[in-house]
Amino acid sequence: MTARRPLERLEGVGMVGVLAVVSILASLFVDNFFSWNNLVLSLGLAVTSVGIVACTMLFCLAAGDFDLSVGSVVALAGVTAATATNATGSSLVGFGTGIAAGGVVGVVNGLVVARLGINALIATLATMQIVRGVGLMVSGGSAVGVSSESFYSLGNSSLLLPTPVWILAGSLTVFGVLLHSTRFGRNALAIGGNAEAARLAGIDVVRTKVVIFTLQGAMAGLAGVVSASQMTSGQPNTAQGLELRVIAACVLGGVSLSGGVGSIRSVIVGVLILGVAQNVMDLLNVPTFYQYVASGAILLAAVILDRVKRAETTS
């Protein structure tokens, strides 16, 4: 039928096309958008936290779960890293401690969700609050400053590209390979697609999920450490609402909320679309109030588009 044609065309291009069109328009009409400083320093650095956490959120979503605790974990990892650095005098120990703290939260999430069979939404909503509280306890409620120079280097050094952007690129590569080319990644997708089928095919569903949540915690910890280093201190109130931005980015790129469908390309595209939109609005000095509305509208438009596409292909 003729009415379907425009949508079919859109489907072929997909969100990559949307990203390309938006970027080209922004380059043409927004001053300073298409510049090294803006694209690499502003845009690149702005998406590192969301991007790093999205790498593993992709696995959570693929397996049919969520993790809402990641924002709190970012804060906890930051203050833990700062505190540990101050206590031991070694930034390396500090970074390790921060990431490990995230990993511990991840293990707990994983065990509660997979072993006890508690709904991931509820379980991680609970740990989100617990972890935020623990972060405040560790820091005494205020920013933990660090005097060690080496602590800043992770977030503020640069080798062609800023170090955080390298870390993001590395994370995307590692988790992309994990998802697409290893048994672990295929099993995660299989569990989200049909958990009972996966179990009967001999996949250890519980262990796979625990590993996914543990990695998610550790990656949120990594994002927390990087962001603390950028800010030169551990901030207990940072990254509020990060979990929703991460999930939004994944879904925007085409990762299914109901599990079983996802790719690293989706994550990259989703993160970049949200990042470019944010960046353009900043450049145009759009007031924050409007930015919220715009971000929400973009997400809503994307999922509606996805819904329509799906209805077309499955009918």
Add this chain to the structure above:
Amino acid sequence: MSERYLEFAAISRSFPGVRALDGVSFGVGEGRVHALLGENGAGKSTLLKVLGGALQPDSGGLRLGGVARRFRSSREAILSGVAVIHQELQLVPQQSVAENVFLGRLPVRSGLVDGSALYAATRAQLEPLGAAIDPRARVASLPIAERQLVEIAKALARDAKVIAFDEPTSSLSRREVEALFGVIRELTRRGRVILYVSHRMEEVRELCDEASVLRDGRLVETFSELAGVETQTLVNRMVGRSIVDVFGYRPRTFGGPILEVERLEGPGLTASASLRVRRGEIVALFGLMGAGRTELLRLVYGAARRRGGRVCVDGIEVSGRSPADALAAGLVLCPEDRRREALLTEASIQENLCLSGRRPFWIDRARETAKAQRGLERLGIRAASLSQAVRSLSGGNQQKVALGRGLGEEPKLLLLDEPTRGVDVGARSEIYAILQDLAATGVGVLLATSDLSEALGIADRVVVLREGRLVGEQSREDATEASLLALALPLDEGLGVAV
């Protein structure tokens, strides 16, 4: 001949790459039961979806009582008096039977749901079906057979003029089938128009007055009187070639025991179960609905937790703690409900064929493609490409994908649960041939079935389950319909039931 109330006029519908319906025209008169026959993927389901308003035809249309209709939604079809009872039931499992029967039309008194009227009306709908179902029971708590009856009661409650049944008996016992046929005959006396889809030819012969055969989306032939038409003729029209013997049984020689189950106990079994399967042997596990076939297979496989007993494969004990252990020992289970328990419907054929807990950590794409390609060819799966999503395949091809994954594990013993349910004649005979080829290489097969002809036709030995216990076994030579049924039927109704 009576006036044709329902007319399909040159209906065509395409999907990307497939012409699902191609100019299909036929009619069904009032008071007639019209069989819609064809292999999986012939277009039967698509035609029912068009009838039910779930799909719109690209061209052509349908007429009801001489009036052209074009349903844009299921709701419009329902309001015009059309009810389509799909294989996958459209019920709300969390709600009561009564709420489902009157879904969307609950009787109301002064703004509140009138409970007593609701339950009384529901009872009145269920009674003629011969079903003793409590209208207050939650649908989720009912066995599948009773859910099916609830779905039928829902259509009756809407007083539909045209009722289409899509394989309604696939999960019903013989007695329930009899009751359903009684209801359908009563409906024809009241001038209803019935469209009946089934793969079971005996049922079609027994119930239907006329038939249309579809193949590859085209109408092959309409028989306006079924009496006098040979079943073989119908089957040949469906498959487009002659199938002389669906089973094609070939005698084999057997080796030593490959599966030894000793005093196995667990959920669904009322007594401990012991049985053996030899190398190269196909053993059927026959029983009626609820006899514990699925439960026994799941216990052997370790998908359900056993309470006692042991399982040995090739002389080595299997822990029974998880399917992964069973798989490592050489056991493979192909479950009954393939959509729920076997397939990743959104994923590709290749991914489904290669899914396994035993994959190497690093996935070698080229090797998996080769493996999937072998599976595709071995099972004769008809698909455009390996990357096609499984949900777009017909039921028979989906079943072959599920089977293909199991075979890809190179099992020593294959556990199959109703491997040909909902699968057409052509694909069935292919699956039987594959199983026999497999057995000829020394693999053991334990095949659970509620289809008597399947148990008799393909098995070297039949083990009978009744009410959760093994009650006997018969060799291929000794087994007859009567002897197996005598074992399988509950004692209080063991006599006088014809099949």
